[in-house]
Amino acid sequence: MAQRAHEEQLSLAKTKRPKSFKLGYDFRTQMELKFMLWPAIILIAIFDFFPMYGLLMAFKDYDPLTGVKGIFTSPWSGFENFMVMFQSFQFWPMVRNTLGINLLGNLIHVPVVLTFALLLNEINSSRFKSLIQTITYLPHFLSWVIFGGLFITLLNTDGGFVNYLLLKTGLIDEAIQFLGDPKYFWGVAIITNLLKELGWGAILYLAAIAGIDQTLYEAAAIDGAGRFKRMLHVTIPSIMPTLMILIIFAVSGMLNNNFTQIYVLQNTLNLPASEVIDTYVYRTGLKEFQFATATAIGLMKSVFALLLLFGANALSKKLTKSGLF
Amino acid sequence: MVGGRSWSDRIFTLSNVGIMLFVMLLTVYPFWFSIVNSLNTGSDLIRGPIFVWPRELTMASWRTVLSDPSILQAAWISGSRTAIVTFVSIFHTALFTYAFSRPYLKGKAFYAAVGFASMYFGGGLIPSFMLMNWLGLYDSYLVYIIPSLFAGFWNVIIINANYKAIPDALFESAKMDGANEFTIFFRIVIPLSKPVLAALSVFTAVGVWNDYNATLYFTQSTDLQTLQYLVLKLVQSTQAAAQMASAAGADNPDLASVFSQVEGRGEVTTQTLQLASMVIASIPMIIIYPFAQRYFIKGILIGSVKG
Numbered sequence: 101m102a103q104r105a106h107e108e109q110l111s112l113a114k115t116k117r118p119k120s121f122k123l124g125y126d127f128r129t130q131m132e133l134k135f136m137l138w139p140a141i142i143l144i145a146i147f148d149f150f151p152m153y154g155l156l157m158a159f160k161d162y163d164p165l166t167g168v169k170g171i172f173t174s175p176w177s178g179f180e181n182f183m184v185m186f187q188s189f190q191f192w193p194m195v196r197n198t199l200g201i202n203l204l205g206n207l208i209h210v211p212v213v214l215t216f217a218l219l220l221n222e223i224n225s226s227r228f229k230s231l232i233q234t235i236t237y238l239p240h241f242l243s244w245v246i247f248g249g250l251f252i253t254l255l256n257t258d259g260g261f262v263n264y265l266l267l268k269t270g271l272i273d274e275a276i277q278f279l280g281d282p283k284y285f286w287g288v289a290i291i292t293n294l295l296k297e298l299g300w301g302a303i304l305y306l307a308a309i310a311g312i313d314q315t316l317y318e319a320a321a322i323d324g325a326g327r328f329k330r331m332l333h334v335t336i337p338s339i340m341p342t343l344m345i346l347i348i349f350a351v352s353g354m355l356n357n358n359f360t361q362i363y364v365l366q367n368t369l370n371l372p373a374s375e376v377i378d379t380y381v382y383r384t385g386l387k388e389f390q391f392a393t394a395t396a397i398g399l400m401k402s403v404f405a406l407l408l409l410f411g412a413n414a415l416s417k418k419l420t421k422s423g424l425f
Numbered sequence: 426m427v428g429g430r431s432w433s434d435r436i437f438t439l440s441n442v443g444i445m446l447f448v449m450l451l452t453v454y455p456f457w458f459s460i461v462n463s464l465n466t467g468s469d470l471i472r473g474p475i476f477v478w479p480r481e482l483t484m485a486s487w488r489t490v491l492s493d494p495s496i497l498q499a500a501w502i503s504g505s506r507t508a509i510v511t512f513v514s515i516f517h518t519a520l521f522t523y524a525f526s527r528p529y530l531k532g533k534a535f536y537a538a539v540g541f542a543s544m545y546f547g548g549g550l551i552p553s554f555m556l557m558n559w560l561g562l563y564d565s566y567l568v569y570i571i572p573s574l575f576a577g578f579w580n581v582i583i584i585n586a587n588y589k590a591i592p593d594a595l596f597e598s599a600k601m602d603g604a605n606e607f608t609i610f611f612r613i614v615i616p617l618s619k620p621v622l623a624a625l626s627v628f629t630a631v632g633v634w635n636d637y638n639a640t641l642y643f644t645q646s647t648d649l650q651t652l653q654y655l656v657l658k659l660v661q662s663t664q665a666a667a668q669m670a671s672a673a674g675a676d677n678p679d680l681a682s683v684f685s686q687v688e689g690r691g692e693v694t695t696q697t698l699q700l701a702s703m704v705i706a707s708i709p710m711i712i713i714y715p716f717a718q719r720y721f722i723k724g725i726l727i728g729s730v731k732g
Contacts, residue, residue, distance in 0.1 A: 123529065123597065123600050123601070124527065124528075124529030124600060125529050125531070128605070129529070129605070129606060130530075130531055132524075132605055132606040132607065133524040133527060133530050133606060134524075136520045136521060136523065136524035136606065136610075137521055137524045137525065137536055139517065139521075139574075139575070140517065140518070140521045140575040141536070141539055143572075143574055143575045144539055144540070144543040144575065144578075145539075146556075146560075147553070147556070147572045148542075148543045148546060148547050148548075149542070149543070149546065150548070150556060151547065151548025151549070151552035151553050151555075151556050152546060152547070152548045152552070153548070153552070154548045154549070154551060154552020154553075154555055154556070155548060155549070155552065157551070157552070167555075167558075167559070168555055168556075168558075168559045171555075216448070219441050219444060219445070220445070222437070222438075222441055223441065223442070223445065224438075228442075228445075231449075232445050232448070232449060234715075234718060235449045235452055235453060236448060236449065236452050237718070238452065238711075238714060239452060241631050241635075241710055241714060241717075242635070242707055242710055243634070243635030243636075243637070243653050243706075243707075243710075244635070245635075245637055245653045245654075245656050245657045245660070245703075245706070246653075246656065246703050246706055246707045248660075249656060249657070249660040249699065249703045250455045250456070250458075250459055250703060251455070252660055253459065253462075253660075253696065253699060253700060253703075254455055254458065256696075260474070261455075261458055261474055261476075264473060264474050295451065295452065298448070298452075299452070326433075327434065327437060359638070360637070360638060363641075364657060364660070364661075367661065381549075381550055381551070382550065382641075382642075385550060385551040385554070386550070386551075386554060386642060391551050391555070394550070394551045395549065395551045395552065398549035398550060398551065399549070402549065406545075
């Protein structure tokens, strides 16, 4: 209260003074603004920029025991860490898993979510529509620990819902080890992700669809276009820019697996199919303390991800004349 | 809408509604399955899973989970962390964005450069780990708080877009009346941007509550476990055990039967415990979900449809 009174007094005092034309450029205001800005700048400097020095480790013969100082004092080793990485027998399976889960996942995810959004858009009752949205958004807000955990129990070999159902209906004779057998892992990862993000992913499409000029539909209908023709020739071309942006994001995130998801579903039995770059960096770095190798992998991933982003953007601009930047 | 009432239209509508009902069932059923199975006695579950309603209703698994001291400790860590980080980081980011959005801010290009760079550059996992160690944040409660005190430049962009909707005249007249920047922020900006701040708070809170990575990367003592991390450990350890049992059962049926007998004795089994802990850990999210929903839909549209 006292402070507020003080402030009011201050502001009263100020009004009496003549104001310069350049409002806000005075020293005091600038200091206040700096006071608002610098805490965040310092946090960014410490937690985002400062660790980039650590990337030097990728080119050094680094010993974890030497701590932060060792990053600077340890001897250079050129590209040796990268060579070690390439020669590792785990390297190519890991790249294959990363790309495979992402590529197949997106190939399934994008059309399914788009179809879902198109179908949802055709629901006329707005109450039913919002009920569907409410329910299908929910999994997005649950953690992967919960959602993944649910599916681990559902896919269990004894007493799991899916195996029980398949066995009872006679589709299989023996319980399938969905999470114990590497050959099912990609499928499990892709489908659980689809189920979790189906509703939420549709929001962007729905927003884009809502922005379409309704007269286009009327014109198409008058020209004799049925429901599907209108979807194909009006809706889809109209949401192309949105679709393109989502595809660019998907391509640039190609090396970026959802660590949070994969780590939950991963176990020692499915490791041949579930080890992706992110989990490998975690394992080699924080479990086996091979800091230099793990940093080299992380660095290479970032570089390729950036290249993918620019590549996808350029391609999208060329093909559809719309891109991210 | 132009639409006839032809037969093909009706069939389409009907099958569309059918598809939607199926999708909803697919989304909801796993939860229902977990709830009813966690409320059944474990020994009874050996006969086969439950689909609709518990055969032998018992709260034993829930009681076991809820009376476990490490769960309560983890819930406290998760809850306090979520509350602190959400409140401070959103407030801080709103304040930052206010200063950043002032047309008379000197050196704006510098702040913009730092902000955009922070979105694309970072050291990655290992250098961050070393930094936490070096700063003494490793294995400390503060590792959950200090690195997250700023909500990131992405949120700045969203809040900034919202501030632009506030008429300039409001700022100017306040400034003319001699209000300082903090007064303007608290008296004009905050009251006028409650919706976007609420939306971002919901997103932040969900993100922090659901996060287990910070626990995994930067802590080791059991006192600092978050609820998500604890549930993860519960799920993973017995998952391995169950896999082991069935793998062993393939060539040694005796061992498998011994294992299942031990596991299946009594009201509570590892399976019901896992399910109960997952259901309990998701309750807070499910409770706030209906209230939060209207905010986050607004929030995602603010962030995405612009431009």
